[in-house]
Amino acid sequence: MKKFFGILILICLFFPGSVGAVSVDIPQGIAQGEPFWVELNSEKNVSSIYVKWMGKAVTYPADLPGTQKILLGAGLDHTGDYPLEFFFDFEDGTLSSKYTVSIGEKEYPEQRLTLPESMVTPPQEVIDRIVREREKIVRALNAIENDRFWSENFIRPVSGDVSSPFGVRRFLNDHPRSPHRGVDFRGPEGTPIKAMESGKVTLTGDFYYGGKTVILDHGLGLQTVYMHLSEIQVNQGEYISKEDIIGLVGMTGRSTGPHLHFGVYVLGEAVDPLPLVGE
Structure with a gap:
């Protein structure tokens, strides 16, 4: 499989009495029509993960603490910048984060x-x-x-x-x-x-x-x-x-x-x- 090199983004949100932290590794160099994996890491228990991408929303069962991958796709008809949003449910609150993902043009034969x-x-x-x-x-x-x-x-x-x-x-x-x-x-x-x-x-x-x-x-x-x-x-x-x-x-x-x-x-x-x- 094509290897992506990602950027690591650390998100911290303070809840009453605790800290929630999730790192999100988003690949760079995504081109139209390509699937890609977003890697999540957390030391805390997460009950569910809500993802919004390309106008669609899906709730993932969480495999955290630890590492979990989320499968997404860059549509064949899409280029440019698109928002990617995550909502992580913890026992003591919800962490939300939003990113901009750039999809480049790809020359197909x-x-x-x-x-x-x-x-x-x-x-x-x-x-x-x-x-x-x-x-x-x-x-x-x-x-x-x-x-x-x-x-x-x-x-x-x-x-x-x-x-x-x-x-x-x-x-x-x-x-x-x-x-x-x-x-x-x-x-x-x-x-x-x-x-x-x-x-x-x-x-x-x-x-x-x-x-x-x-x-x-x-x-x-x-x-x-x-x-x-x-x-x-x-x-x-x-x-x-x-x-x-x-x-x-x-x-x-x-x-x-x-x-x-x-x-x-x-x-x-x-x-x-x-x-x-x-x-």
Whole structure:
């Protein structure tokens, strides 16, 4: 995983009869589309941690005293300065702190593809279907489950090479399309796909663009997406464990060949999956 070098900020707030102290290590050099970890350290017991970032809020169960990491993401569509706020609940009061996190621009590669026009511009009769499916997917990716099912040791869902990286700017028949919000892995049709981490199946379906799709909610705003499957082997509402087989590689939906589109979202923002799986 890409190593970040952070700055250490010590926060102290005086409560009646005691002192609360938490150090917050925020990485520098964050670029658009990158996931990043914020490291917290405290010698005192903390009951909960409330985080506000990119217009979203989530309450983390606290693993303090000691050291704890918070997973956040710099959205692919965001550059500039953004506020990051923490609220730490102690037995004798609440500590709050606010920071400014700078997200730099990142130059992603371009990819130009020539496809049959029917794959580039969908027929009018399926537009309503596409809109309904997009709404379903957006709702699933923006849900926040209060329970945490994940650790920090994520796994690759398949072993194939990357055929299309995260963030690539695609031009289909010379027409620009939205950036690629996942990673495409090559793989023969029928290759088993493993869950990156434990979680709950929040959406399955056969969609116009993504084909047979599975979305897993790992808790605390972390979701993963698996698209173009030839077969789905889990059910919506089911809880699964890390490395469970959720389906098979395929080429359903808008696809030119068998592969897995794998996406990771943090608080509804697409981030590059590869740093999280150790690449």
